[in-house]
Amino acid sequence: MEFSSKLLEQAVYEMSQLPGIGKRTALRLVLHLLQQPEAQTEQLTEALTGLRTGIKFCKNCHNISDTELCEICANPNRESAIVCVVEDVRDVMAIENTSQYRGHYHVLGGKISPLDGIGPQDLTIYSLIEKVKSGAIEEIIFALSSTMEGDTTNFYIYRQLEGLNVKTSTIARGIAVGDELEFADEVTLGRSILNRIPFENSLKH
Amino acid sequence: MEFSSKLLEQAVYEMSQLPGIGKRTALRLVLHLLQQPEAQTEQLTEALTGLRTGIKFCKNCHNISDTELCEICANPNRESAIVCVVEDVRDVMAIENTSQYRGHYHVLGGKISPLDGIGPQDLTIYSLIEKVKSGAIEEIIFALSSTMEGDTTNFYIYRQLEGLNVKTSTIARGIAVGDELEFADEVTLGRSILNRIPFENSLKH
Numbered sequence: 001m002e003f004s005s006k007l008l009e010q011a012v013y014e015m016s017q018l019p020g021i022g023k024r025t026a027l028r029l030v031l032h033l034l035q036q037p038e039a040q041t042e043q044l045t046e047a048l049t050g051l052r053t054g055i056k057f058c059k060n061c062h063n064i065s066d067t068e069l070c071e072i073c074a075n076p077n078r079e080s081a082i083v084c085v086v087e088d089v090r091d092v093m094a095i096e097n098t099s100q101y102r103g104h105y106h107v108l109g110g111k112i113s114p115l116d117g118i119g120p121q122d123l124t125i126y127s128l129i130e131k132v133k134s135g136a137i138e139e140i141i142f143a144l145s146s147t148m149e150g151d152t153t154n155f156y157i158y159r160q161l162e163g164l165n166v167k168t169s170t171i172a173r174g175i176a177v178g179d180e181l182e183f184a185d186e187v188t189l190g191r192s193i194l195n196r197i198p199f200e201n202s203l204k205h
Numbered sequence: 206m207e208f209s210s211k212l213l214e215q216a217v218y219e220m221s222q223l224p225g226i227g228k229r230t231a232l233r234l235v236l237h238l239l240q241q242p243e244a245q246t247e248q249l250t251e252a253l254t255g256l257r258t259g260i261k262f263c264k265n266c267h268n269i270s271d272t273e274l275c276e277i278c279a280n281p282n283r284e285s286a287i288v289c290v291v292e293d294v295r296d297v298m299a300i301e302n303t304s305q306y307r308g309h310y311h312v313l314g315g316k317i318s319p320l321d322g323i324g325p326q327d328l329t330i331y332s333l334i335e336k337v338k339s340g341a342i343e344e345i346i347f348a349l350s351s352t353m354e355g356d357t358t359n360f361y362i363y364r365q366l367e368g369l370n371v372k373t374s375t376i377a378r379g380i381a382v383g384d385e386l387e388f389a390d391e392v393t394l395g396r397s398i399l400n401r402i403p404f405e406n407s408l409k410h
Binding site: 017019 | 206207208210211212213215216219220222226236238239240243245246247248250253254255256259260261269270277297298335
């Protein structure tokens, strides 16, 4: 791409550094900002700068928070003895949306992924182990994505927890509610049969 | 979406104001920036601010430029008597990429679109008419998108030019090079027959 302006080229280049944004999309976004009032660009850049410099992570669960202790950890009505281990803030938001969970979370900040150079020390795993060692936790629920990296991370943490007095569980894998059986992949379908539950239990929800 | 942080919510909101970026994509982009070094966010916001505050438009053709007169208008080897009318800087870049055009441009900054509240006075049409009236222009080439708004804009400018001593032309519409006839829409195919050219002319390229 040949740009008529260095300023334009620079803005497009920086925008195209974002994941999933190619040069053409970046140019479209930047030209859109140029057509809008200057205030919109200001608000965008201020919000991004504000977030990047002012961001805090909850000292208990490592979730993104504006306060030292996030709203969930600070809420006395939540069961602090149950901890759901998730990858990032999006998973916390997704589980909170179900209104089915009343425990705490532990945000790892990623998954173990040697290919991307992410090892256990880059995540908040040790802080989780310390929490368990302190004896205040009864159950750990693994809720990572069902991918190779997710399974590796689950298993790594599981091994670290051996010998510690804590129950571990993982969220159920199976056919999604509303899905047709014939379109389910065989691994999921197989697990849903192996991990079948008493029919009466399914009536409770 | 329930956010655990106001800063995060604000950044996601501002990001989702960009065209084609929904709340989910905005959250993904913002979380990506959080995982990158702080310098990347700084560079992005500085580039956007720099562009928005420092942007100049060529006083002759209204293209985005870092200088008063853009490189094309300042180039003495280009034919200033031929002016190609385009919508925005992307079209200039696209035509420049073909290396087939040696004239000047005139960037309208949009198309007449009553539904979006864009009238002739919001574009640089009058400055084009003035240029023509000054007598320095021999040919105007319309190169707007072949949409209702593009055709309306073409026609509006065409009417304004009536009585002025200037040749007008429009870029050829037809079957794209490499395309199969059977998949072309009938309007395009019809135009390509009506506007057929002597076979010898097609051998020149």
